[in-house]
Amino acid sequence: MPAFPVAAREALADTQLRRNLAHATGTIRAKRAAVVGEVAEWEELRLAGAAIKDNTLRRLDEHLLTLEAALQARGATVHWARDAREACAVVAGIARDHGVDEVVKVKSMATQEIGLNEVLAEHGVTAWETDLAELIVQLGDDLPSHILVPAIHRNRAEIREIFRREMGAAGRPAPDGLTDDPAELAGAARLHLREKFLRAKMAVSGANFAVAESGTLVVVESEGNGRMCLTLPEVLVSVVGIEKVVPTWSDLDVFLQLLPRSSTGERMNPYTSAWSGVTPGDGPQEMHVVLLDNGRTRALADEVGRQALRCIRCSACLNVCPVYERTGGHAYGSVYPGPIGAILNPLLKGVGVDEQTDSLPYASSLCGACFEACPVRIDIPEVLVHLRSQVVDAHRGGAPKPEAVAMKAASWVLSDARRLGLAERGLGVANRALTRFGRRVLPGGRRALSRLPWPGSLWTDARDLPAPPRESFRSWWRKEKR
Amino acid sequence: MKVAVLVTCINDSLFPDTGKAVFRLLRRLGVDADFPEAQTCCGQPMVNTGYLDEAVPVVRAFAHAFAGYDHIVTPSGSCAGSARHQHGLVARRAGDPRLAETGPKVHELSEFLVDVLGVTDVNAYFPHRVTYHPTCHSLRMLGVGDKPLKLLRAVRGLDLVELPAAEECCGFGGTFAVKNAGTSTAMGADKARHVRDTGAEVLVAGDNSCLLHLGGLLSRQRSGVRVVHLADVLASTEEDA
Ligand code: SF4
Numbered sequence: 141m142p143a144f145p146v147a148a149r150e151a152l153a154d155t156q157l158r159r160n161l162a163h164a165t166g167t168i169r170a171k172r173a174a175v176v177g178e179v180a181e182w183e184e185l186r187l188a189g190a191a192i193k194d195n196t197l198r199r200l201d202e203h204l205l206t207l208e209a210a211l212q213a214r215g216a217t218v219h220w221a222r223d224a225r226e227a228c229a230v231v232a233g234i235a236r237d238h239g240v241d242e243v244v245k246v247k248s249m250a251t252q253e254i255g256l257n258e259v260l261a262e263h264g265v266t267a268w269e270t271d272l273a274e275l276i277v278q279l280g281d282d283l284p285s286h287i288l289v290p291a292i293h294r295n296r297a298e299i300r301e302i303f304r305r306e307m308g309a310a311g312r313p314a315p316d317g318l319t320d321d322p323a324e325l326a327g328a329a330r331l332h333l334r335e336k337f338l339r340a341k342m343a344v345s346g347a348n349f350a351v352a353e354s355g356t357l358v359v360v361e362s363e364g365n366g367r368m369c370l371t372l373p374e375v376l377v378s379v380v381g382i383e384k385v386v387p388t389w390s391d392l393d394v395f396l397q398l399l400p401r402s403s404t405g406e407r408m409n410p411y412t413s414a415w416s417g418v419t420p421g422d423g424p425q426e427m428h429v430v431l432l433d434n435g436r437t438r439a440l441a442d443e444v445g446r447q448a449l450r451c452i453r454c455s456a457c458l459n460v461c462p463v464y465e466r467t468g469g470h471a472y473g474s475v476y477p478g479p480i481g482a483i484l485n486p487l488l489k490g491v492g493v494d495e496q497t498d499s500l501p502y503a504s505s506l507c508g509a510c511f512e513a514c515p516v517r518i519d520i521p522e523v524l525v526h527l528r529s530q531v532v533d534a535h536r537g538g539a540p541k542p543e544a545v546a547m548k549a550a551s552w553v554l555s556d557a558r559r560l561g562l563a564e565r566g567l568g569v570a571n572r573a574l575t576r577f578g579r580r581v582l583p584g585g586r587r588a589l590s591r592l593p594w595p596g597s598l599w600t601d602a603r604d605l606p607a608p609p610r611e612s613f614r615s616w617w618r619k620e621k622r
Numbered sequence: 623m624k625v626a627v628l629v630t631c632i633n634d635s636l637f638p639d640t641g642k643a644v645f646r647l648l649r650r651l652g653v654d655a656d657f658p659e660a661q662t663c664c665g666q667p668m669v670n671t672g673y674l675d676e677a678v679p680v681v682r683a684f685a686h687a688f689a690g691y692d693h694i695v696t697p698s699g700s701c702a703g704s705a706r707h708q709h710g711l712v713a714r715r716a717g718d719p720r721l722a723e724t725g726p727k728v729h730e731l732s733e734f735l736v737d738v739l740g741v742t743d744v745n746a747y748f749p750h751r752v753t754y755h756p757t758c759h760s761l762r763m764l765g766v767g768d769k770p771l772k773l774l775r776a777v778r779g780l781d782l783v784e785l786p787a788a789e790e791c792c793g794f795g796g797t798f799a800v801k802n803a804g805t806s807t808a809m810g811a812d813k814a815r816h817v818r819d820t821g822a823e824v825l826v827a828g829d830n831s832c833l834l835h836l837g838g839l840l841s842r843q844r845s846g847v848r849v850v851h852l853a854d855v856l857a858s859t860e861e862d863a
Contacts, residue, residue: 144802145801145802145803145804145805148802148804148805149804152804152805152808158808462790462791462793462809463802463805463809466805466808466809467805501672502797502798502801502802503802503805504795504798505758505791505793505794505795505798505806505809506670506758506795506796506798507758507762507791507795508758508759508761508762508763509758509762509789509790509791511762512762525669525670525672525708525711526711527672528670528671528672529672529673529674530672531672532671532672532673532674533672533674543671543797544673547667547668547671547673547676548676550667550668550676551668551673551676551677551679551680553662554631554662554663554665554680554683555662555679555680555682555683556662556683557659557660557661557662557683557687560631560634560662560663564634564635567635580841582837582841582848583841583846583847583848584848584850588838588841590842595800598800598803599799599800599803599838601803601807602803602807602810602838602839602842603807603810603835603838603839603841603842604837604838604841604842605834605838606636606834606837606838608635608636609635609636609637609638609639611638612634612635612638613629613633613634613635613638613641613642613657614629614634614659616638616642617641617657617659618659621657
């Protein structure tokens with residue numbers, strides 16, 4: 141995966157994609173603002189959400205053991221997975237034990253994070269995504285680009301094409317004469333998926349929350365397809381990140397208020413499914429829970445970064461992010477895109493490992509819109525700056541990059557006013573030299589430069605630059621005020 | 623009350639007129655402010671790019687230059703935000719809490735005028751059609767709210783028109799503007815379009831760095847829109863017109 145600025149180029153050049161994104165995020169942004177505005181004590185709720193998560197994370201080990209015991213008491217089998225490889229091996233093993241060659245899935249970011257579908261495919265097991273948007277992405281042989289609306293980059297006409305072209309090979313084909321009417325598209329997906337629900341013996345899910353006191357997993361969704369997955373098959377495997385635990389049902393209460401308003405802009409989400417272990421004769425008769433680390437304890441060890449583990453994956457930060465709006469989700473190279481992806485990926489993987497991960501903390505103008513929108517008050521700009529310093533520190537010692545050299549030089553000049561004053565003496569010369577080349581005149585009369593050699597070209601490729609003034613403020617002050 | 627002006631490195635070297643405007647304005651309001659000549663920069667370029675070691679001596683120079691003042695006023699929401707919220711980070715890095723002591727005394731210009739001096743009408747005259755962009759750090763890092771607008775509304779002759787999607791980032795973001803130049807200009811192009819849609823002759827903001835970026839785009843588009851810092855507007859009088 142290329143570094144963010146390179147990966148973003150394609151999206152920046154794709155005007156259709158940018159229109160789709162601007163439209164979709166704009167709509168959901170307005171919806172969210174309206175329903176959040178209805179809650180007088182929204183700020184208190186945010187503070188409560190942040191506090192519950194922080195307290196839970198502080199004693200994560202104890203809460204996880206409580207969860208494990210409660211799940212076991214209700215007949216579930218608990219597996220601990222340190223990384224993606226271990227987690228995938230557990231799920232593939234369960235599929236093998238039951239001799240299945242296909243599983244249905246309810247949208248789960250954790251399983252995408254660990255690349256479960258690909259591993260299952262290696263074992264001859266096909267995983268069918270049943271979330272509508274995930275289905276679109278899967279059929280289109282595409283990658284999700286949004287946490288909540290994975291197919292946000294697709295419009296209706298594209299979706300119709302994908303359905304007509306691909307559904308037949310994956311199961312029940314799209315009906316003849318399918319149009320791009322949303323209701324018709326949803327109807328086609330329903331028929332296609334129903335066949336899969338009724339046939340599948342095993343399901344794989346994630347969970348939005350895991351309540352420790354009762355050993356209950358909770359999934360929040362809009363379509364009901366998740367509930368079909370959770371109730372119809374005989375075997376259910378849930379892959380759950382260890383940060384999803386909340387101690388009690390009254391803690392859960394806070395998040396069930398914060399999540400739907402922040403994510404879909406609804407007062408309440410249509411389906412909230414909660415399941416605790418196995419009930420004879422009702423629902424899956426075998427339940428497995430895979431508790432997944434995969435870098436979470438690494439993030440937890442980072443004093444500034446650990447707040448990212450509060451994230452409830454609502455995607456509010458994506459919908460308000462001006463960078464995400466222009467570049468789309470694929471440029472982030474992960475199932476976690478947008479502002480949260482820019483901090484979560486380096487926190488989970490560690491910085492200094494590859495160029496792509498190291499580019500993510502810089503994929504932000506630090507405008508702070510994400511922090512303002514986040515229902516659990518993750519100070520994303522603070523974590524971004526913190527991670528940038530880790531990236532820089534990870535590269536100290538080697539051959540310095542041009543940027544590091546420039547920063548060292550700037551630091552040397554800017555740490556002493558005399559040095560800065562001397563550097564600014566060059567302004568007069570630069571002014572005389574450059575104004576000759578600056579043919580353009582800015583409104584107001586100042587000359588402008590339109591073409592500078594690299595690295596100035598990084599600026600002047602798209603923007604004019606005012607010519608330097610004849611003298612600095614400092615030098616004017618010395619003459620006028622003394 | 624001992625007041626100092628933090629002119630900021632960008633204003634010092636690229637927009638000296640803004641620094642002069644702040645002094646003209648403060649003198650008119652009866653404030654005798656200093657320009658501590660030992661000042662250089664708030665350290666934000668280094669901090670925001672992740673170069674904390676490099677920021678330490680710069681912030682040390684800052685703390686040294688502004689020690690002993692009651693209030694430090696600056697025509698930059700971004701530098702005020704950096705001093706208040708990031709100097710602590712640098713102080714921790716250096717293991718020297720004194721580096722963070724001056725930060726809380728820094729006020730962005732509109733905050734200083736409204737909160738400290740208690741004025742909203744500064745007796746300015748600026749007969750132009752103006753739209754205002756509330757830069758991100760003023761808006762979200764400092765929370766200056768509608769203080770700049772209150773000041774602008776009291777300016778005689780000024781016709782203030784609302785900017786669509788005003789709260790959206792212009793895409794400058796310091797080194798972001800060159801590290802992610804494509805995304806930065808895509809954001810700026812949308813902002814410039816909104817500015818042109820207002821039909822204003824002048825775009826005003828409280829940060830010359832954002833205006834550097836937007837002015838550069840507006841100039842490249844030959845829009846005819848002029849960018850002017852809030853301080854320059856507030857310092858203007860009948861004589862300047
Ligand atoms: S970081 Fe905050 S806003 Fe973004 S997805 Fe997570 S909880 Fe939602």
